[in-house]
Amino acid sequence: MPDHDVVAIGNALVDIIGHCDEAFLARHGRSKGSMQLVDAPTIEALYGAMGQGIEISGGSAANTVVGVAAFGGKAGFIGKTATDQFGQVFRHDIRAAGVTFDTPPAGAGEPTGRSLILVTPDGQRTMSTFLGVSPHLGNGEVDAELIRSARILYLEGYLFDRPDAKAAFREAADIAARAGRQVALTLSDPFCVDRHRAEFLELVRKSVDILFANEAEITSLYEAASFEDAAERARADTRLAALTRSEKGSVILSSGKAIEIAAAPVEEVVDTTGAGDLYAAGFLFGVARDMPLETAGKLGSLAAAEIISHLGARPLVPLVELARKQGLLA
């Protein structure tokens, strides 16, 4: 009997969040709402140009497992940090959230990865990520025992951006499949999908049990003319998929059916960072606990609404309490 609900592998990043206007993005050649990989000199230059920041632990899949823990689930994480201060911050925060995290930090070499997140007045976030040491999961660091201990293995598409991380992704997916566990994948970002379309398509068709994607990602995956076309293709290719559509809510595709889930209400959208990550947290927690898919989707919407109401992609309140107030959890 698995004793974790969800174990994830992802890039261990610290977010540096600041505000900027649209002109700043244009001046620095950034496409609003996207995630762009940058090298060390580029992130330094961008950091030098931006205003004051605040630092909060992040990383897409890491945010998701923290969200699972905030619902009262048992979650684990595998990811690479360095021994620098940002690494210490990342390790502290994920453990303080109650997530099992035992990947040893790298002793020397590249620093802990970080993501500069620029929030525009409309609450949209634009990310420039310097991966640093995060993709360099070494041999034997993909903890097979931890993966087998979880009902669901959750993988971020971002891992495909570097060979070491991609190898870790494939190794983990094999371990989970052989142990009869479910494998979940998030496509992460439309540009990431563009970079790895053929491999993602093969994964989705052959290895993935639960697929997460937003509108831009799923239409990019299938190079589809519309969301509806893309959803139709995803329905044929997957056993279970959750497609998120920002304020239009989400669509869950399962056994030929489509279940529409409304977005949960938000007073003010402060920062959309982590909306997809936290939707995945609620949905995965629901699926791991064998709840009806509609409930799982509503937990996802609830978590996404909480995260976009404040800066940063880690929940500020115990999500289990929010869910109880809504009657979604006992």
Next chain:
Amino acid sequence: MPDHDVVAIGNALVDIIGHCDEAFLARHGRSKGSMQLVDAPTIEALYGAMGQGIEISGGSAANTVVGVAAFGGKAGFIGKTATDQFGQVFRHDIRAAGVTFDTPPAGAGEPTGRSLILVTPDGQRTMSTFLGVSPHLGNGEVDAELIRSARILYLEGYLFDRPDAKAAFREAADIAARAGRQVALTLSDPFCVDRHRAEFLELVRKSVDILFANEAEITSLYEAASFEDAAERARADTRLAALTRSEKGSVILSSGKAIEIAAAPVEEVVDTTGAGDLYAAGFLFGVARDMPLETAGKLGSLAAAEIISHLGARPLVPLVELARKQGLLA
């Protein structure tokens, strides 16, 4: 003609802000609302025990000069960081706020100082500070030219906690006095006053032109039975003093008169960190620009109200715009 409004010397710290309940403070022997100096093992242990944090540049006098800049003033800072990531964060943020900051980071040795700030549900903050490299201002790092360039030199009482920093404090005060500049001091913390009462009293009587203190600090300084008694003593000892009293507002003492300033309204007190620092920012900006003392006090109240409405001690909005809306600035 001075080209800076305010130049400050203080400990360069990065704040790590988390939430806790009163039981956590009791368990770890922390007195709510205070600042306690701790060594490296103690801050590590406390950090390990606390929940998820967010990192924001801080440091009392540094917050004040950032506030002066947010009012549209010209401000400078002198303080010591290390070459680690927190040092980079501190240097970036203070410069991004428009503050002149040229103190070189220390090459090796102790890390950048940090302050663990635990916010209780009532919005009160309790600080445990590991000073790290921050008090080690070397010879010649007290930039005489920068100090002479400012109408007001602002010093934090916390500097008295370490010999190097105390020497820098005295050197800076001498430079300012010889150049005919005003010297402002904040008493910083009641326990800090307790540690250095005799020296603070001598400073206040002989070297300080503008004194900042809250109720606990001024009553501690004079070991007075009441705020009124302490204020009476301060009026006799100082040319200009601003005494803050949280939700009761502040009292400005000048030329035998007492001007009462109401606290500015706040919808919800989220985190009191930096309330005194930002009051000082508004007041110093007003005094540096030769505004009436009542206006200076109102600018202080306004800045304090902004800072306690959110996490962290750096303003989230241009204070000059808030002040214009209130009709306090043209």
